[in-house]
Amino acid sequence: MSCYRGKYADELIKNAAYIGTPGKGILAADESTGTIGKRFESIKVDNNEENRRALRELLFTAPGVLPFLSGVILFEETLYQKTAAGKPFVDVMKEGGVLPGIKVDKGTVELAGTDGETTTQGLDDMAKRCQQYYTAGARFAKWRAVLKIGPNLPSQLAINENANGLARYAIICQENGLVPIVEPEILVDGSHDIDRCADVTERVLAACYKALNDHHVLLEGTLLKPNMVTPGSDAKKVAPEVIAEYTVRALQRTMPPAVPAVVFLSGGQSEEEATVNLNAMNKLKTKKPWSLTFSYGRALQQSTLKAWAGKTENVKKAQENFHGRCKANSEATLGTYQGGAAGSEGASESLHVKDYKY
Amino acid sequence: MTAYRGKYADELIANAAYIGTPGKGILAADESTGTIGKRLSSINVENVEENRRALRELLFCAPGALQYLSGVILFEETLYQKTAAGKPFVDVLKEGGVLPGIKVDKGTVELAGTNGETTTQGLDGLAQRCQQYYAAGARFAKWRAVLKIGANEPSQLAINDNANGLARYAIICQENGLVPIVEPEILVDGPHDINKCAEVTERVLAACYKALNDHHVLLEGTLLKPNMVTPGSDAPKVTPEVVAEYTVRALQRTMPPAVPAVVFLSGGQSEEEATRNLNAMNKLKAKKPWTLSFSFGRALQQSTLKAWAGKVENVGKAQAALLTRCKANSEATLGTYQGDSALSEGASESLHVKDYKY
Numbered sequence A: 001m002s003c004y005r006g007k008y009a010d011e012l013i014k015n016a017a018y019i020g021t022p023g024k025g026i027l028a029a030d031e032s033t034g035t036i037g038k039r040f041e042s043i044k045v046d047n048n049e050e051n052r053r054a055l056r057e058l059l060f061t062a063p064g065v066l067p068f069l070s071g072v073i074l075f076e077e078t079l080y081q082k083t084a085a086g087k088p089f090v091d092v093m094k095e096g097g098v099l100p101g102i103k104v105d106k107g108t109v110e111l112a113g114t115d116g117e118t119t120t121q122g123l124d125d126m127a128k129r130c131q132q133y134y135t136a137g138a139r140f141a142k143w144r145a146v147l148k149i150g151p152n153l154p155s156q157l158a159i160n161e162n163a164n165g166l167a168r169y170a171i172i173c174q175e176n177g178l179v180p181i182v183e184p185e186i187l188v189d190g191s192h193d194i195d196r197c198a199d200v201t202e203r204v205l206a207a208c209y210k211a212l213n214d215h216h217v218l219l220e221g222t223l224l225k226p227n228m229v230t231p232g233s234d235a236k237k238v239a240p241e242v243i244a245e246y247t248v249r250a251l252q253r254t255m256p257p258a259v260p261a262v263v264f265l266s267g268g269q270s271e272e273e274a275t276v277n278l279n280a281m282n283k284l285k286t287k288k289p290w291s292l293t294f295s296y297g298r299a300l301q302q303s304t305l306k307a308w309a310g311k312t313e314n315v316k317k318a319q320e321n322f323h324g325r326c327k328a329n330s331e332a333t334l335g336t337y338q339g340g341a342a343g344s345e346g347a348s349e350s351l352h353v354k355d356y357k358y
Numbered sequence B: 001m002t003a004y005r006g007k008y009a010d011e012l013i014a015n016a017a018y019i020g021t022p023g024k025g026i027l028a029a030d031e032s033t034g035t036i037g038k039r040l041s042s043i044n045v046e047n048v049e050e051n052r053r054a055l056r057e058l059l060f061c062a063p064g065a066l067q068y069l070s071g072v073i074l075f076e077e078t079l080y081q082k083t084a085a086g087k088p089f090v091d092v093l094k095e096g097g098v099l100p101g102i103k104v105d106k107g108t109v110e111l112a113g114t115n116g117e118t119t120t121q122g123l124d125g126l127a128q129r130c131q132q133y134y135a136a137g138a139r140f141a142k143w144r145a146v147l148k149i150g151a152n153e154p155s156q157l158a159i160n161d162n163a164n165g166l167a168r169y170a171i172i173c174q175e176n177g178l179v180p181i182v183e184p185e186i187l188v189d190g191p192h193d194i195n196k197c198a199e200v201t202e203r204v205l206a207a208c209y210k211a212l213n214d215h216h217v218l219l220e221g222t223l224l225k226p227n228m229v230t231p232g233s234d235a236p237k238v239t240p241e242v243v244a245e246y247t248v249r250a251l252q253r254t255m256p257p258a259v260p261a262v263v264f265l266s267g268g269q270s271e272e273e274a275t276r277n278l279n280a281m282n283k284l285k286a287k288k289p290w291t292l293s294f295s296f297g298r299a300l301q302q303s304t305l306k307a308w309a310g311k312v313e314n315v316g317k318a319q320a321a322l323l324t325r326c327k328a329n330s331e332a333t334l335g336t337y338q339g340d341s342a343l344s345e346g347a348s349e350s351l352h353v354k355d356y357k358y
Helices: A009-019 A033-042 A049-060 A089-095 A126-136 A156-175 A194-214 A240-254 A271-283 A298-308 A312-334 B009-019 B033-042 B049-060 B089-095 B126-135 B156-175 B194-214 B240-254 B271-283 B298-308 B312-334
Strands: A025-029 A069-074 A099-103 A108-110 A118-120 A140-147 A179-186 A261-264 A291-296 B025-029 B069-074 B099-103 B108-110 B118-120 B140-147 B179-186 B261-264 B291-296
Touching (some): A009 A140, A009 A261, A025 A298, A049 A089, A049 A312, A069 A140, A069 A291, A089 A099, A118 A156, A194 A240, A194 B194, A240 A271, A271 A291, A271 A298, A291 A298, A291 A312, A298 A312, B009 B179, B025 B049, B025 B298, B033 B049, B049 B069, B069 B140, B069 B291, B118 B156, B156 B194, B179 B194, B194 B240, B271 B298, B298 B312
Parallel strands (some): A025 A069, A025 A291, A069 A099, A099 A140, A140 A179, A261 A291, B069 B099, B099 B140
Antiparallel strands (some): A108 A118
8 A cells, every 4th residue: 555645645745844944843842731740840830720821821922932943742731722811822833833733642551571661552532633633723743652771672562562653643643634743762761872772773763664654654744753862871971973973874774765854852961962962963964865853842941941930020031041942953953053052050951860751 | 783883894885885876887797597598599699608708798898888887797607707818707897997796696486375476595505605706706796586566466475575585685795795786676567557566666665674674784885776666567658757756756765865876677678768767867856865876687788689699790889889878877877868869779679578587
């Protein structure tokens, strides 16, 4: 069977390409209620709906920020929220040339017989949910699969099961008008070196693209959200140029050119690290037939959160800080970031949390 | 495990890249004794070793031809043959900047329980044979897997077994210094349209690259020799631009950029068709992070053979015919071929033989 060529095919191709526009990237603001609660705790803010709404309004209406973004990933609650003045967030985004996206997975569950490995759930009634999200204004979706590196990990079972889940999710999204972001995150936790990370990343990505082919996914209407190839969190750091070389090589070995763009996750990297690494990739002179851009959560919001601290009088300062990070990452997609956007408290702070659960 | 990084890694990468030099391509002169017999019989020439040697001398010593070639694939007998003056063919090639290659498979055998589908044999003792060939001057190898399109073909078994065989062959070659040309030929036989050919080609290539990844093959040190994506031999023809579009798209969807070049087989296409199609691909404005070149057998030799007819007095004329086709295909790799107003006899002749066996 051929790959998907149904009624949404042209729209999917167009939207996926738009998300990969050089100079733009994705703000991952899809923290679940539980996860955003942990963030709020760190700045002593109550985890209630109004505060969650206020934070997102701060981000989406920050002056001058939307031109640096091609998409924002939302949690379901946020998809239906509005500004204090009553304007739906999805309208704010659309008017700013930003595509709304939606997290559609339902978290991870353990795989029996493995050493703590997981698969991701969320396929039940996915088609119906996608239709509802499309009607509400969403145009892309996200599903996070998680793998980890260990002496015997990731296992073949974990790789196969996660790749298959990603492929099923992807085709269902496409049938319902949403560009699927395929996210096979290999956690940075561990003492392994960058070569080990490269091996595993290449194996996992090869499995993903085989699964996507098996499931007839239209690659031109997808995006990839991978980890960068780095040493483990307990291993010695390396220069951004080394990360760039290993990461791009892993993609060269596994990702067909039909995929329009890569939107990297930031994992536990600090804001500045994530920007500098992305910049190094875009400066690298080598075959890169796909855009290399960002889909950052913590690495775009950390210092902004700290600056806000839940107080109305801090909104302007927080928004300026947010603008600084968005601009920095926009430049990183063009390989023109010069450094110095750090400035705010926290930009170089590692955001690594062991065995991170969203 | 990571991809092959043994003692030949750098040499494999350099040789694979060299074969993909724009303006150059491969002459497939590896017809087995039985197959060359059929060619010789069509021009009333006896199938004896001296005639086989004489033909290959005619080809390799054609004035001006070698500059358009980066490689020549040889049958085992030819690897050890010399010019009439006593110079080994491999030396003639090397001095002309052409890498000698060697066919290493041992033909196809039927797969039980299928509708006439086959797999390819030749893995036994392959490592030792590769070492011998390397010592004799070979620097790349070829292994032809064959699939066909039918109501229920190719079957998953045929795809899996042929992909696995190609991957085993490939890694053994690399361990012994030979760049493996991966050739998963999908026969053109049949009434199917170009869409069907595209689906099958994409499925087959995806399986091949998954197998190559599983077997730790260093993609930067390989080449792909696929069929172009065309309608079946019994279906209406399409223009070169359509063949180009479908073929390049199939590669975009399946072939990682790490592979340096594609060296197309000509199947049953006439000399002129094969050249025009290759030219159209190189003119196409699309993402093509690999060189698109040729590895033609019949489509480079047909009119040369006819002109020679086994007669010494025709050698000059025959060599001129070969030079014409080599130059034409060289231009096609650059997208600058203008077409041939004075075609040699046979250049437009279809070379399709139903269910072709080498």
